[in-house]
Amino acid sequence: MKLDKLVGERFKEKPSDCIIESHALTVRGGYIKNVANGIYSSYMPMRRITKKIEQIIREEMDRIDGQEVQFPVVMPATLWEESGRYESIGSELLRFSDRNKSPMVLGMTHEEAAVHLVRDYANSYNKYPFMIYQIQTKFRDEGRPRAGLIRVREFTMKDAYSFHTSQEDLEQYYDRCYDAYNRIFARCGIPEVVTVKSDSGMMGGSVSHEYMLLTAAGEDTIAVCSECDFRANIEAAPCIVENEKDAVLEELTLVHTPDMHTIDEVCTFLNSAVEKSCKAVVYQRNADDTYIVAFVRGDLEVNETKLRNAVGCEIHPAEITDGCGLIAGFIGPYNMDERITVVIDGSLKGATNLTCGGNKLDYHYTGFNIDRDLGEVEYMDVAAIKDGGICPQCGKHSVTLSRGIEVGNIFQLGTKYTKSMGMTYLDSNGQEQYPIMGCYGIGVGRLAASVCEAYHDNYGPIWPMSIAPWQVHLCCVRSDDAATKECADKLYEEMQNAGIEVIYDDRKVSAGFMFSDADLLGVPLRVIASPRNLKENCCEIVSRDKTISQKTEIGEVVETLKKLISDMMK
């Protein structure tokens, strides 16, 4: 490929709407172009990268006996009604009607389609286990697309579905897939990806893991223990705190706290520690806007996902209206309006002599003691674990929080879909059973962007050899010099004949201009032909990551490149 005909704009200025580097660099380098909010077209360099990623994924999926299939992008709503998700999923599921007014959806995930494809076939135990997967376009109508290919509405995803006759068999396969995922990320150049326990969310099921690239640009928060191997998405990390019980239980007392709407203001006013307070955070159910109040220890925050799981329905931060039974800024668990659902977080267990809202304008209670004042209470885990918090596995104060990009996930789904969609098989005793499912996803474009996020400098991406758009970037500096041009042309031909993926820049532009384009394309090896090098009968070979910089005799360039490429593929 000659660079002068490569379609796409490359430019220096960082676009103002790019908040993370991979987004800015993929726009600046002519990899992607925005078509609508969260919807992109890809130019050739990005398409070459995603094709290589797809091929790596394919090979690893085939290696664990995956069968590549293809599901539709557009599906009938009836299929999603069977599983119940047509109702339970919010507006991220794009619903519409076709020309015959039949309700349809755009596939954002394909559990329903997978069950539909195999439920007639897999009617006997001897057909199990099996795994089917596809690499296909998906659409999720995200409310807040952001960060280039990291969070989009339309994306290409590898989604795999395995079917089993026992939990043990699923777990065995889950482990194989776990290893395959590690190989995929390593082969794509980011072996540093870690697995964390995750929330299963709308997928259902119990055990699940996310593969996280830890980076400040990530939008997920990960709790990592420095003393043991505990790692979890904050959404799936239990929050454990220690409360010291006061020797003397104070009396419950209503105190005038005029115009003090936050727990911090009240604690300051009363000169009490914020840990000795009970904070209210209010949500509403999406379905009917009824209220849920979560109470956590004053120094902690509610994690919305954990609360959603605790109450078992979709929720959103509340708007408190007159007559709803809540007095904003003064909400407490004692004497709460009975229409309100109350969730009490485990962080309040054993805490004594707390300050909390009085459920009365301008009043708080002091001396609140849950066991005494509320009677028996069911504690739930809805608070977010804090940096420096207690590790739920080893019990030490050793948790640190990091940011991460989720590049893949694996779920044990159980029988959620097979049961709801009536998929059964006959076991060896002739008994009808529901198969057990696992599902396994990787976002292709997000993975490409994540690699860029992990490996770039100020001038552009530094692509690993395995997924780079080309292996070699040949620069003919001073192509107006006939001898240099002839030498570079010959090298270009020889490289192509040797099966090297090469992009050739023979434009009549300055070396600086040429190299800054090359930096943006991030090709791992660069070969520079120039009059000066030619005088020494050499070319320069430099690597994009600056670890290699050598002069090589022209006659040995192709062989040297072949060896370097092979080394860099490992």
Add this chain to the structure above:
Amino acid sequence: MKLDKLVGERFKEKPSDCIIESHALTVRGGYIKNVANGIYSSYMPMRRITKKIEQIIREEMDRIDGQEVQFPVVMPATLWEESGRYESIGSELLRFSDRNKSPMVLGMTHEEAAVHLVRDYANSYNKYPFMIYQIQTKFRDEGRPRAGLIRVREFTMKDAYSFHTSQEDLEQYYDRCYDAYNRIFARCGIPEVVTVKSDSGMMGGSVSHEYMLLTAAGEDTIAVCSECDFRANIEAAPCIVENEKDAVLEELTLVHTPDMHTIDEVCTFLNSAVEKSCKAVVYQRNADDTYIVAFVRGDLEVNETKLRNAVGCEIHPAEITDGCGLIAGFIGPYNMDERITVVIDGSLKGATNLTCGGNKLDYHYTGFNIDRDLGEVEYMDVAAIKDGGICPQCGKHSVTLSRGIEVGNIFQLGTKYTKSMGMTYLDSNGQEQYPIMGCYGIGVGRLAASVCEAYHDNYGPIWPMSIAPWQVHLCCVRSDDAATKECADKLYEEMQNAGIEVIYDDRKVSAGFMFSDADLLGVPLRVIASPRNLKENCCEIVSRDKTISQKTEIGEVVETLKKLISDMMK
């Protein structure tokens, strides 16, 4: 791959909804499964076929300097408003709103997206020519999906777009693409595909060709001349007829023709030849339901596409209502209500003494002579050419009509999209110009089905080696016999080690059951290990198309297969 774990049902009975063989065989063989009207999932064998077809297409597109990109499936309506097609295309363009109520469409073709991707970049003549292409899912909300993968709503398509600074340059590239397409179809195993001139339809532009596989199962009608190289879709074939002028022009006479609603009835009643009549066919504009009457010679039919092009808008067969100005069964060109648009076909030119409707209940005219009775008339070409009709190229009565499946198309688009979407470049004189476009499509699934339609027998598809799901089907007949099983297992391993794509059937089923499954999978080479063969230290090697049937010593099987595969790839 072991057959016993291959997901998908294979069965004998032809499904009742399958009207063509490729549909029946791909359903019966476990290739595809219907998800909704015109929407399918693909099982592994079909996905393997389409992947191979995609790779062949890719290689040929890259060979003519194509750059693979990717456009979105979901696009904002604004992009289609720019080109004017948001308005001009009917309900096959699926329109919907996203969560923010923004109007969106599902891509059925990507001219708009292609212009969007390159219009900022390609601002100077020296960036031309270039071609970009993608292989991507599309959705066209067909009114009448049918015939399995032949006419679906969701499909995978390779669509390519080239951009040029002159018509000559476009034509030169068009020829290269024309050749590339011939190579693609030949490599996919259907070199007999022919090109025909086609109607450009909603794509715009002038010159266009379709690649047709001639088969009775096709839904297109092709006019082919047996005397010269004229070949055209009936939609794009001029209809030429000869009319003999009568020596004496009769007088225009209103004749009572009670209850005679068809031109045939009237001609029989008046004892005149049907060629001496003028038939009315009534349509309505989609936009406002206003009427269009097309008059053709009585022995001919109107071609709706040709009429649509002649009137320049979308139309549908009319419903004649009271007071519309038309009297069904008695419609004629003389004294026609002025609200009605009249189109007179060229087949009436020079015809004399015609019978036609009287625009009065139960009356027809005889002795109608257009030139005398209507004055100056603009003749248009809206009639369909007939079998045995006159070739528009060589003038002989040598046209035969065939049925065909359109497996690809190429269009010269001109500046339709670049002008409407404001894409310009500066030419070498610094003048602003609109680039000229070409576009080039191939439906991947339809191509797979077409190959099956061309090559199958009663028992299943006969896949060409180049796109077959596997190269070799290894059958272990009597796998309960330990020695046979050991021999087959070893062959399976050796084939895999030799890089042969092999599917291995070692189920404990009868040879008949095994072979009928193998027939349905249509793998080109079959290797049969059995106790009887083993006694002779041989395997049978037979080809699916029955041209090869030989016994080969076990030690030579793999080498023999490698040679056969290589030969069959040519």
